[in-house]
Amino acid sequence: MTTPQSERFFELWVFLSTSPLLWLTVTIGAFLTAQRIAALAGGHPIVNPVLLSIIAIVVVLKLTGTDYRSYFEGAQFVHFALGPATVALGVSLFRNRALVRHDVLPIAAALLVGAPVACLSVVLLARAFGLGPDITLALAPKSVTVSIALGIANEIHADPGLTAVFAIATGITGAVIVTPLMNALGIRDYAARGFAAGLASHGIGTARAFQVDDAAGAFAGLAMALNAVLTALLAPVVLALLMP
Template sequence: MRLAETWAWLSTSPLFALTVTVGLYWAADKLWERSGRKPLLTPLLVAAGVIGGPLVLLGIDYDTYAAGAGVLTFLLGPATVALALPLYHQAARVKESALMVLGVVIVGSVFSILSGYWLTIWLGGSEELGLSMAPKSSTTPIAIALVESLGGWAPVAVLFVVVAGMAGAVFGPWILTVARITDARARGLAMGVASHGVGTSRAFQEGETQGAFSGLAMGLTGLTMSLVIPLLVP
């Protein structure tokens, strides 16, 4: 009886959810390093895919897990603010590349919105589905606000945001390499515009310049999408 009570307390403890999440990510990171950093074994992708197994096997409700791991969600705010530090270190290069940054952000944002909305409509998807996919390259809070104002489905929009982030982190560097894009600034901008925070974390693994420009692109893309998306979709 005491064992059952102990497990009931432990499974609902924030420490349990935190330990499982950090532990799985640490193991996924070690696996990624030993594999030679293969794209399909990106730590975030592996950890996100594996975390569901223990929750199902142990009978832990997702809401209970999410509440326990809430401290990690809270830390996303300070982590985003901390992106200003490497950006400050790259201030001189950002000033030199101001026109390139603005051009990439504007073109990338417009293309992402148009491809998300109109491609969905062209393939026979509903209006609501197209609206939900339009802001896929912005961060989750911005995507939710935009979709709700346009009349789409917020949960579906979150799914598309996650998929865009994961796809960019896994395949983005490989695609840029195949395209022979070697400039650190260009690689960072592409990752930030296409795959927001997840892509930015992947860009930092390549270098500080890539990460700084990716973080800058992520923020500017969210702002740009908020301004232009009402003009590009009904």
């Protein structure tokens, strides 16, 4: 039996859940709350705002029985900003140009070693753990930012869904472990820390680097862009050598 009151509520829900407004607002609200929580935790790396927001939104979608497609109707406006945000890295790069020019040799060396290590190490570990060729292929471009990883997946005939999953998971992993790992190694050079974070864990690692230090963010963004280009050239070669 339905009362007019609950009927009206139902109509309201139908309107809200099909309009992009609701999920756009929820996405931004979840992230702002997660950032507040991260700040309260003193920027502790485990309290990663990206991870917290994703968990919160997944729970809300499950509780309300909303499918991803309706969610993305609203969230796509946030997703779209990834393009301009990539271009925005140019501003931070230009601002830190003196630092980048000073470190041009370490940057080149770390890129030329780091990019193949990112790709090779995951393929070799996946084989050691007995994972099948489908999953291994999709793991190969894991350190590259999602949109470009998908382009690489297309080239090496990897499953695009799995590739996106692994790239995002790698980004979050890197963002969470980079600070404790670098502290344990006693690395205080923020250029080096940022570069490693961006190379190993692309945009989410870069977001973490910007959370810590502007110069670290600039180096992370640079590493992300350089690694994306190099891995796109490298991945087909590595896989042709390693995969039967």
